[in-house]
Amino acid sequence: MASLADRVGEGRHLERDLADYTSNVLHLFVEALERRQEVQVLDVGPVCGENISFLAHRVRRLSVCDLFIRMDRDHRKGVPLSWTWQHLDYPPRSFDGILLWDLADHLDDCEVRRLVELCRTMVRPSGMVTVFVLGEHVLSHVVNSFVIGDGFRLHLRPQPHLDLSLHVRQNREVLSLLTPFTPVRSFIYRNGLREFLFQLD
Amino acid sequence: MNESQQKTSFYEMVKGVSMLGRSKGVKKADETAVSPVSREEQTVIGEHISIKGGIKGKEDLVINGSVNGTIKLGGCHLTVGPTGQVEGEIHADNVTISGRVSGNIKALDKVEITKEADFNGEVKAKRISVEDGAYLKAVIELEKDAEKKAVPADKLADQAAPGPGKEPLTLISETDKRK
Numbered sequence: 001m002a003s004l005a006d007r008v009g010e011g012r013h014l015e016r017d018l019a020d021y022t023s024n025v026l027h028l029f030v031e032a033l034e035r036r037q038e039v040q041v042l043d044v045g046p047v048c049g050e051n052i053s054f055l056a057h058r059v060r061r062l063s064v065c066d067l068f069i070r071m072d073r074d075h076r077k078g079v080p081l082s083w084t085w086q087h088l089d090y091p092p093r094s095f096d097g098i099l100l101w102d103l104a105d106h107l108d109d110c111e112v113r114r115l116v117e118l119c120r121t122m123v124r125p126s127g128m129v130t131v132f133v134l135g136e137h138v139l140s141h142v143v144n145s146f147v148i149g150d151g152f153r154l155h156l157r158p159q160p161h162l163d164l165s166l167h168v169r170q171n172r173e174v175l176s177l178l179t180p181f182t183p184v185r186s187f188i189y190r191n192g193l194r195e196f197l198f199q200l201d
Numbered sequence: 202m203n204e205s206q207q208k209t210s211f212y213e214m215v216k217g218v219s220m221l222g223r224s225k226g227v228k229k230a231d232e233t234a235v236s237p238v239s240r241e242e243q244t245v246i247g248e249h250i251s252i253k254g255g256i257k258g259k260e261d262l263v264i265n266g267s268v269n270g271t272i273k274l275g276g277c278h279l280t281v282g283p284t285g286q287v288e289g290e291i292h293a294d295n296v297t298i299s300g301r302v303s304g305n306i307k308a309l310d311k312v313e314i315t316k317e318a319d320f321n322g323e324v325k326a327k328r329i330s331v332e333d334g335a336y337l338k339a340v341i342e343l344e345k346d347a348e349k350k351a352v353p354a355d356k357l358a359d360q361a362a363p364g365p366g367k368e369p370l371t372l373i374s375e376t377d378k379r380k
Contacts, residue, residue, distance in 0.1 A: 045337075046333065047333060047335050047337045048331070048333060049330050049331040052331050052341060053330075056341045061340055061341070061342050062341045062342075063341075064337050064340075065338045073336075157333070159333060159334070161334055
């Protein structure tokens with residue numbers, strides 16, 4: 001894995017490459033939630049104050065379980081990744097929406113399937129799941145949070161304290177891993193970033 | 202003696218033997234960074250103190266030790282310092298967490314969670330701020346102000362940003378709608 005200094009440097013490059021952009025999937029996700037009652041959402045992190053404020057003002061209950069930092073700490077302790085999923089101990093059908101951000105980029109296929117299966121049980125019928133995938137030319141070992149700004153603009157903020165592995169996937173691979181869900185929309189941006197919005201039937 | 206009287210008397214006893222530090226008008230530089238309120242009077246539970254039982258009070262409290270029980274501070278600010286640990290419910294006007302807290306927080310105004318914090322529980326407050334790096338598993342409910350309802354997404358988008366698929370500069374293509 002890359003050193004902290006390397007990750008900070010990469011983070012600066014990545015920030016320049018991606019700058020900020022308007023997230024269509026986030027817009028659609030929030031629009032869908034606003035049509036529902038007593039909305040409950042799960043954000044899997046990385047923890048970000050701006051996102052918590054943005055989401056908490058729009059939903060009834062916002063659950064935040066930072067899986068990025070849990071994976072990082074568990075890895076440093078030598079705890080197997082499977083242990084991390086015990087943190088997602090929410091009852092079935094708890095959430096109207098789950099923001100996975102780019103968590104899948106840091107998991108192998110087997111663990112992505114476990115995560116997706118957990119999401120399938122936690123999401124209510126017609127609930128939404130967002131998945132973000134970084135483009136190949138902006139991939140780096142630095143972990144970023146997608147910080148929500150005004151008008152659904154997102155910018156990436158490096159989280160150099162997190163050191164996670166990276167897995168590159170094509171669109172078809174992403175769709176294949178998310179098969180329990182129906183893809184609603186997906187977008188590819190000039191910066192190479194891909195956004196997917198899935199729904200549970 | 203009922204349970205709450207026992208807890209109160211225990212707290213009084215602890216204070217009586219000077220296990221708690223008390224300061225008046227003391228303002229340390231690092232405290233001002235995490236506190237949204239001025240502190241004229243505050244009690245400090247030291248790093249090597251542990252309390253089992255509830256705490257009630259009407260002055261600011263800083264916990265650098267450990268507390269296992271409900272904390273109720275009417276109109277005041279609770280700070281759990283980086284070495285502090287709390288297991289139990291917290292009721293206060295403002296709460297700042299830099300240590301380890303397991304339990305629910307009900308704040309009349311603001312909850313601040315710093316990057317050193319390890320928090321597991323529910324937060325009910327008017328406002329919340331969370332620093333990157335905080336170890337967090339939380340359910341957050343913000344009090345909805347009737348006059349300051351969140352702007353609906355469609356209106357917000359109309360005002361500030363183009364809608365889906367309407368941003369020619371960044372969006373290259375839209376794909377993969379399988380069904």
